[in-house]
Amino acid sequence: MPRRARWPGREHRLAIETMQEHSIIGRPVPKKDAWLKATGEAKYADDHSLPGMLYGKLLRSPHPHARILHIDTSKAERLPGVRAVATGKDFPGIKYGNLPQTRDYLPLALEKVRYIGDEVAAVAAIDEDMAEEALDLIQVEYEILPAVFDPEEAMQPGAPQLHDHAPDNISSQSAFHFGDADRGFADSDLIQEDIFETQPVKQGMLEPHACIGLWDNTGKITLWASKQSPYVVWRQLAMGLGIEPGKIRLVQTYIGGGFSGGKQEAMPMDFCAVLLSKKSGRPVKFVHTMDEVLTIGHLRHPIKIWLKTGIKKDGTLLAQHCKIIANGGAYSSIGQLSMYIPGAMLNLPYRLPNVKYEAYRIYTNNGFCGAMRGHTLPQICFARDSQLDIIAAKLGVDPIEIRLKNAAQPGEVTPNGFRLTTFGFTECLQRVVEASQWREKHGKLPRYRGIGIGCGSLVSGARLMGHSSSTAEIKVQEDGTVLLVTGSTDVGQGADTVLSMIAAEVLGVQLDDVRFAMVDTDITPVDPGTFSSRVTFWTGNAVKLAAEDARRQLAEIAAQKLEANPEDLIFRDRQVYLRQQPQRGLSFGELVRLAEYRLGRIIMGKGSYTSGEELIDFRTGYGNMSPAYTPSACVVEVEVDPETGQVTVTGIWGAHDCGFPLNPMLVRGQVLGASVMCIGQALYENLIRTQGKVMNPSFRDYKMPLATDVPKLANVEHINIITRDPSGPFGAKEAGEGAATGVIAAVANAVYHATGVRIKSLPISPGKVLFGLKEMQGKGNKPANLVKG
Amino acid sequence: MGYLRRLPRFEYLAPRSVVAVCDALAEYPGEARLLAGGTDLILQMRRREVAPRYIIGLKGLSELAFIRPQENGGVTIGAMTTVRTIESSPLIRERYGLLCRTAAEMGSPEIRQSATIGGNLAGALPCADFPPALITLGAQVKLKSQQGERLLPLEEFFLGPEQTVVGPSDLVTEIQLPAPSPLSDGAYVKFHDRHAMDMTTTGVSAFVTLDQERRRFCDVKIALASSAPTPLRAKNAEAALRGQAFTEKAVEKAAALACQEAQPRSSWRASRDLRLELIKSLTKRAIRQAWEKAKAPPDGGRP
Numbered sequence A: 001m002p003r004r005a006r007w008p009g010r011e012h013r014l015a016i017e018t019m020q021e022h023s024i025i026g027r028p029v030p031k032k033d034a035w036l037k038a039t040g041e042a043k044y045a046d047d048h049s050l051p052g053m054l055y056g057k058l059l060r061s062p063h064p065h066a067r068i069l070h071i072d073t074s075k076a077e078r079l080p081g082v083r084a085v086a087t088g089k090d091f092p093g094i095k096y097g098n099l100p101q102t103r104d105y106l107p108l109a110l111e112k113v114r115y116i117g118d119e120v121a122a123v124a125a126i127d128e129d130m131a132e133e134a135l136d137l138i139q140v141e142y143e144i145l146p147a148v149f150d151p152e153e154a155m156q157p158g159a160p161q162l163h164d165h166a167p168d169n170i171s172s173q174s175a176f177h178f179g180d181a182d183r184g185f186a187d188s189d190l191i192q193e194d195i196f197e198t199q200p201v202k203q204g205m206l207e208p209h210a211c212i213g214l215w216d217n218t219g220k221i222t223l224w225a226s227k228q229s230p231y232v233v234w235r236q237l238a239m240g241l242g243i244e245p246g247k248i249r250l251v252q253t254y255i256g257g258g259f260s261g262g263k264q265e266a267m268p269m270d271f272c273a274v275l276l277s278k279k280s281g282r283p284v285k286f287v288h289t290m291d292e293v294l295t296i297g298h299l300r301h302p303i304k305i306w307l308k309t310g311i312k313k314d315g316t317l318l319a320q321h322c323k324i325i326a327n328g329g330a331y332s333s334i335g336q337l338s339m340y341i342p343g344a345m346l347n348l349p350y351r352l353p354n355v356k357y358e359a360y361r362i363y364t365n366n367g368f369c370g371a372m373r374g375h376t377l378p379q380i381c382f383a384r385d386s387q388l389d390i391i392a393a394k395l396g397v398d399p400i401e402i403r404l405k406n407a408a409q410p411g412e413v414t415p416n417g418f419r420l421t422t423f424g425f426t427e428c429l430q431r432v433v434e435a436s437q438w439r440e441k442h443g444k445l446p447r448y449r450g451i452g453i454g455c456g457s458l459v460s461g462a463r464l465m466g467h468s469s470s471t472a473e474i475k476v477q478e479d480g481t482v483l484l485v486t487g488s489t490d491v492g493q494g495a496d497t498v499l500s501m502i503a504a505e506v507l508g509v510q511l512d513d514v515r516f517a518m519v520d521t522d523i524t525p526v527d528p529g530t531f532s533s534r535v536t537f538w539t540g541n542a543v544k545l546a547a548e549d550a551r552r553q554l555a556e557i558a559a560q561k562l563e564a565n566p567e568d569l570i571f572r573d574r575q576v577y578l579r580q581q582p583q584r585g586l587s588f589g590e591l592v593r594l595a596e597y598r599l600g601r602i603i604m605g606k607g608s609y610t611s612g613e614e615l616i617d618f619r620t621g622y623g624n625m626s627p628a629y630t631p632s633a634c635v636v637e638v639e640v641d642p643e644t645g646q647v648t649v650t651g652i653w654g655a656h657d658c659g660f661p662l663n664p665m666l667v668r669g670q671v672l673g674a675s676v677m678c679i680g681q682a683l684y685e686n687l688i689r690t691q692g693k694v695m696n697p698s699f700r701d702y703k704m705p706l707a708t709d710v711p712k713l714a715n716v717e718h719i720n721i722i723t724r725d726p727s728g729p730f731g732a733k734e735a736g737e738g739a740a741t742g743v744i745a746a747v748a749n750a751v752y753h754a755t756g757v758r759i760k761s762l763p764i765s766p767g768k769v770l771f772g773l774k775e776m777q778g779k780g781n782k783p784a785n786l787v788k789g
Numbered sequence B: 001m002g003y004l005r006r007l008p009r010f011e012y013l014a015p016r017s018v019v020a021v022c023d024a025l026a027e028y029p030g031e032a033r034l035l036a037g038g039t040d041l042i043l044q045m046r047r048r049e050v051a052p053r054y055i056i057g058l059k060g061l062s063e064l065a066f067i068r069p070q071e072n073g074g075v076t077i078g079a080m081t082t083v084r085t086i087e088s089s090p091l092i093r094e095r096y097g098l099l100c101r102t103a104a105e106m107g108s109p110e111i112r113q114s115a116t117i118g119g120n121l122a123g124a125l126p127c128a129d130f131p132p133a134l135i136t137l138g139a140q141v142k143l144k145s146q147q148g149e150r151l152l153p154l155e156e157f158f159l160g161p162e163q164t165v166v167g168p169s170d171l172v173t174e175i176q177l178p179a180p181s182p183l184s185d186g187a188y189v190k191f192h193d194r195h196a197m198d199m200t201t202t203g204v205s206a207f208v209t210l211d212q213e214r215r216r217f218c219d220v221k222i223a224l225a226s227s228a229p230t231p232l233r234a235k236n237a238e239a240a241l242r243g244q245a246f247t248e249k250a251v252e253k254a255a256a257l258a259c260q261e262a263q264p265r266s267s268w269r270a271s272r273d274l275r276l277e278l279i280k281s282l283t284k285r286a287i288r289q290a291w292e293k294a295k296a297p298p299d300g301g302r303p
Ligand SMILES: Cc1cc2nc3c(=O)[nH]c(=O)nc-3n(C[C@H](O)[C@H](O)[C@H](O)COP(=O)(O)OP(=O)(O)OC[C@H]3O[C@@H](n4cnc5c(N)ncnc54)[C@H](O)[C@@H]3O)c2cc1C
Pocket: A700, B033, B034, B035, B036, B037, B038, B039, B040, B041, B042, B058, B079, B080, B105, B106, B107, B108, B111, B114, B115, B116, B117, B118, B119, B120, B121, B122, B123, B125, B127, B128, B129, B130, B166, B170, B171, B172, B173, B197, B198, B199, B200
């Protein structure tokens, strides 16, 4: 497909501007550790070992719901090679978790098991075979309880109850009403109501959970682990063990993908590693198998979404009322936030004056759900943007026009108090229409080929109810290199590189001069973690402040030496010189040595960033959740095989306002990765559970898309919309999650355009397409939108 | 419970000859399992679906890894021949394009490198790809035990899902293919959710022989995967085409008959209704593609 390049002049200009303005920022450089990972040199948690280390394994419940009557571990303990065995009774019985009102995790089950896979006991042995053999020798007497798997059944009176603290199995709920929805519907010319359903989906990170725990005989606990949010784990570990966090040291290892698949929380394996270490006097390692990872939880919530929208004839959105019921599984994870987000961002990137929202997250005897890239937004955007196309068809409006008409604009405040600073959504739409040749294709493609659009929005870091700020420390060393220390982790998204680029830019050194430290809670500053697309924005701002602090200290010294004003100094290319007289200066290394050797000044910069103290109650929800929001638009082209129902994505074009791409190569990597993930959810992935048992816990049967399932690169385009957010570091906003939020709806809308079949439940499987086509043929081949009315 | 675990304990035997394998099988009746590429067996063992006391490794048996032309124009393939070897054998490509193409679309390069033809047949998974292709090619299987050898048509080999005529002391030694007749070729068309590297939801193999004028079906063989407890010959569909000219109507009719013959089941992988729809579509495609290939001159289109 020929690509029309309408904007090369503009992009080119931008590149030149960037190069003049910055020496590091804005350049497409590969990730700092790319070669380490490509050559297999990077050490992941499972690559570490300690002298005398034991191997741990977890015994999991075979029942979806049962009372534990008795556990006999004596036989396992007697097996030669077994060094320690633990059950729930070895822990203080304190429930831990995220938000205070939803703490329901235990390190190991005490009275009850609540899903197939719930952790019941743990052993540590001299090798993995021994540990597994020991599991077979643990005898657990269960009283099987009735189980419930469907959330709507679980809400009924008389349904089996999972947790004593949660009547009707309501794990969390959210309800709010902003503006006047009733009034909005009364003023509407058209009211559209639909029900959409989404499926359980797994992160599919390639590195399974792994850790090594050591409880030494001075009482100090160390956990080496693959954790994307190490400080959350640190706090939760302390909580569940009933000790002070200060006794615990958590050391992060290389992380092979996060996506909030569990590496953001303390898991039973972490507790058991340290406890079994205490019992055995040896370090203990745990590594999950992919089966375990796919069984235990932290899934993307499957949600039933009821959505009612009121709209004027001219396409102006007036009101939305949305009710959702989410199948939460056996535990809460971050579920309260998961329920707030779809309502809080139901409208974005559109302008919507009146919103009413009710959400229920229901406990069921399934593996539990939590956050996953985009959190609960891909689901809600699928529903909303699918419905927007249904409405556009009824009104006879072009899907692009209806979106342009309702596009939220910078400077606006949403009914629930989100302040949109920069927000290039209109431009996203315009550019993606150009790139995809929408006007030439929409309504004009041959039969069984179709094009569809979907849009979404995301935060640049959410203010949580707990700790939200980020801190960075910079130590400038005598050889002119820089040690950058933060509490943030690189999960593969490129934080190591982008944060280092920010420091290098401010201090005028090269990217390779900056060393990015991994989190070690004994050394690094506390940080909320890597989630909600916050690292570049929040930690990035902290790094910038820290680097500026260090530069100020150096500038003072240089100014004395050069007999100049500190403000007149330029830090660039490892040199410090006068703006007006570039020949007057000294090298960066010389300057540091001057400071350290002669003046006895150690150059350490510090910076902290927080974005106001405003807090949002997730249950009732008013307030500005994030300092900045990113809109995105995505167009997908598909081809449908009418004889098999198979959908092939043949092209994808996206535009996303990330403020300013600090490293366009990494932005592109993130955006494409997130898009492929959502193609996976749209077409292929589904964790199938029958009576609570996962039927496909392997990557052979849990079908993530492969290279053969995504469009050729020639038909893939990503466009950065540049808005330079005033509060983002160098103007940057989120780039890791937002661009994908509209992808699922774009696929669904493209399938509709190709076939006339409107699919409202995910995944868009061959069976649904095929039987949809047959049903339409039965009705005389009319397009679905005319038939359903 | 089906968690993937460490391998269970077993004793590993590594006989050096077919005779020694037969002796080992006879010595531990019902307690030993043959290990070929292990791409199915190792997973079954790690899930504890099978836990044999003895594993008899066949990797050392070079006498079973061969592709040998026969004097009658046919070819014999040793049970330990890998999918990769079959896919890249010039002899197979020349005489049995259908088999070559089927092999090339199985699993991934890594899987094809380990997986063997013997394991694909003896494992008898309903979704296995070789059985339909080989059945339509008229393959025969040779079994060996201390008692002697048996040769039987592949069609009679399968008894049910993961069940075959292979007894506890039997070993599959080779697969024999008859000489291909002129003006014949075939196509195996399968469907799975992803575009590659996926378990076959349903697959259809059609092998056709044309009359001299290249107008009519002289002979037709159709076999289905994942459409019944065993690989299934769609004999009514075949009969309906035999002697007929190639028309869309004839193809449609054959596809409808194949659907009637099939007895697919619903599982979490796919519903019965979906499989039936697919059998219809894939049967048509397989027949059309087989017809096109058979019609083309034998070396047509190849460099
Ligand atoms: C990721 C993945 C993708 C796959 N894709 C495909 C695919 O596309 N198509 C497909 O058909 N299959 C596929 N498979 C299944 C598998 O690879 C094949 O069935 C393979 O051919 C099995 O052969 P093997 O040598 O590995 O058998 P093994 O696993 O070693 O053995 C399988 C069974 O056969 C028995 N056996 C083996 N050899 C003999 C013998 N000579 N005599 C008697 N019994 C014997 C064994 O005891 C065992 O019960 C896939 C598997 C995986 C893991």
